[in-house]
Amino acid sequence: KAGVTQTPRYLIKTRGQQVTLSCSPISGHRSVSWYQQTPGQGLQFLFEYFSETQRNKGNFPGRFSGRQFSNSRSEMNVSTLELGDSALYLCASSLGLSGTEAFFGQGTRLTVV
Amino acid sequence: TQLLEQSPQFLSIQEGENLTVYCNSSSVFSSLQWYRQEPGEGPVLLVTVVTGGEVKKLKRLTFQFGDARKDSSLHITAAQPGDTGLYLCAGAADRLAFGKGNQVVVIP
Numbered sequence: 001k002a003g004v005t006q007t008p009r010y011l012i013k014t015r016g017q018q019v020t021l022s023c024s025p026i027s028g029h030r031s032v033s034w035y036q037q038t039p040g041q042g043l044q045f046l047f048e049y050f051s052e053t054q055r056n057k058g059n060f061p062g063r064f065s066g067r068q069f070s071n072s073r074s075e076m077n078v079s080t081l082e083l084g085d086s087a088l089y090l091c092a093s094s095l096g097l098s099g100t101e102a103f104f105g106q107g108t109r110l111t112v113v
Numbered sequence: 114t115q116l117l118e119q120s121p122q123f124l125s126i127q128e129g130e131n132l133t134v135y136c137n138s139s140s141v142f143s144s145l146q147w148y149r150q151e152p153g154e155g156p157v158l159l160v161t162v163v164t165g166g167e168v169k170k171l172k173r174l175t176f177q178f179g180d181a182r183k184d185s186s187l188h189i190t191a192a193q194p195g196d197t198g199l200y201l202c203a204g205a206a207d208r209l210a211f212g213k214g215n216q217v218v219v220i221p
Contacts, residue, residue: 042213056208104155
């Protein structure tokens with residue numbers, strides 16, 4: 001069974017640009033959650049999607065957005081990038097909603113310069 | 114917002130020693146999960162504990178869920194270099210809330 005696939009693995013962007021990250025969940029998983037991981041703050045929850053609907057949202061500005069497609073694949077977008085957005089972005093897929101066991105991808109390492 | 118505090122933040126020990134790390138919260142969780150993350154990789158689920166007082170063993174790793182379902186501990190017996198990693202606990206409520214992790218380094 002294939003795991004969670006995130007693309008790209010690494011990304012370098014300039015301040016002010018926008019970026020789109022992609023996540024393909026484990027087959028059969030309908031929930032996809034996104035997290036931002038930095039050394040100082042740890043894993044912070046961005047949002048969760050289930051059946052193409054955002055079910056939960058963390059405390060991030062509106063520059064961070066996401067969506068989920070009918071095949072459960074998900075994308076997240078960050079507009080007007082800031083230096084502080086440099087982080088490892090992790091996607092996790094789960095069978096069910098909210099708090100069920102999460103299976104993570106390898107992450108996308110975003111560097112904003 | 115449920116906060117999970119993990120202690121100690123960083124722990125370095127010699128191969129063969131035992132160690133215990135902790136995950137504490139003031140909130141009650143329906144379940145608690147432990148993950149291990151290695152550099153450049155995503156976290157990997159180790160175990161889920163559900164019942165207050167529950168103890169689960171995974172080879173040399175022993176996980177315990179507190180009676181009140183607010184805290185947990187992870188004990189590693191005879192640590193090996195392969196145990197090196199960032200151990201994350203996550204409490205299940207309306208979302209998974211993660212602690213900042215216990216960075217464990219096992220020196221050969």
